[in-house]
Amino acid sequence: MSQKEFWNSKFSQEEFLYGKKPNTFLASKIKLLKKESELLCLGEGEGRNAIFFAKRGFKVSAFDASDIGLAKLDKKAQEEKLDIKTVCLDLNEWKSDKKYDVIVASYLHMYKDERIKLFEKIEDSLNPNAYFIGEFFSKKQLNFKSGGPKDEDLLYNVDDFNKNFLYCDKEVSEQEVILDEGKGHQGDASVIRVIIQKL
Numbered sequence: 001m002s003q004k005e006f007w008n009s010k011f012s013q014e015e016f017l018y019g020k021k022p023n024t025f026l027a028s029k030i031k032l033l034k035k036e037s038e039l040l041c042l043g044e045g046e047g048r049n050a051i052f053f054a055k056r057g058f059k060v061s062a063f064d065a066s067d068i069g070l071a072k073l074d075k076k077a078q079e080e081k082l083d084i085k086t087v088c089l090d091l092n093e094w095k096s097d098k099k100y101d102v103i104v105a106s107y108l109h110m111y112k113d114e115r116i117k118l119f120e121k122i123e124d125s126l127n128p129n130a131y132f133i134g135e136f137f138s139k140k141q142l143n144f145k146s147g148g149p150k151d152e153d154l155l156y157n158v159d160d161f162n163k164n165f166l167y168c169d170k171e172v173s174e175q176e177v178i179l180d181e182g183k184g185h186q187g188d189a190s191v192i193r194v195i196i197q198k199l
């Protein structure tokens with residue numbers, strides 16, 4: 001099953017699987033970011049982070065493999081009178097030909113060979129001093145029942161980030177947190193949080 005088929009079936013309910021509030025870690029880092037800057041949300045699904053940042057004056061684009069997730073984002077953006085550019089694509093096919101001031105991702109899980117290429121494209125797409133901020137499940141998440149992939153190869157560790165993003169400052173930590181994000185993420189969880197700044 002492709003990512004598109006898998007995530008379309010998850011997002012085909014009317015409710016928002018991960019709720020409508022942004023990921024709390026991404027939202028808490030807004031103070032690092034310059035308003036009105038170009039912000040890209042990767043693997044953005046139904047759009048909770050995109051809506052949050054667009055409401056606060058960022059110029060937001062959102063990429064995802066699921067057209068059903070992005071249709072929910074487009075509808076919400078229209079209701080809120082926000083201008084958000086959505087692009088339905090598999091990130092393995094993404095050609096990074098534009099630069100951004102901020103790139104964010106929450107719970108975008110890809111296999112090792114795919115994510116190494118994705119991380120290179122993210123680094124290439126950041127302007128000098130721009131940030132990549134993300135939250136992902138760690139391999140320890142297999143011990144919890146609060147959501148996320150059950151396949152260890154899709155889960156991350158701190159080294160996945162520290163061994164990439166060579167020309168960046170990196171703050172990468174593994175943390176135990178309590179998630180309250182819609183039906184999809186509820187309860188104790190182990191996550192990797194990253195704040196990466198291009199030099």
Ligand SMILES: C[S@@+](CC[C@H](N)C(=O)[O-])C[C@H]1O[C@@H](n2cnc3c(N)ncnc32)[C@H](O)[C@@H]1O
Nearest residue numbers: 003007018043044045064065066090091106107
């Ligand atoms: C767990 S959901 C998280 C959605 C959103 N970031 C959030 O936190 O609400 C994972 C998202 O990553 C997207 N995704 C996974 N692999 C992808 C790929 N190869 N290309 C594009 N999107 C992908 C899925 O379509 C899905 O929307």
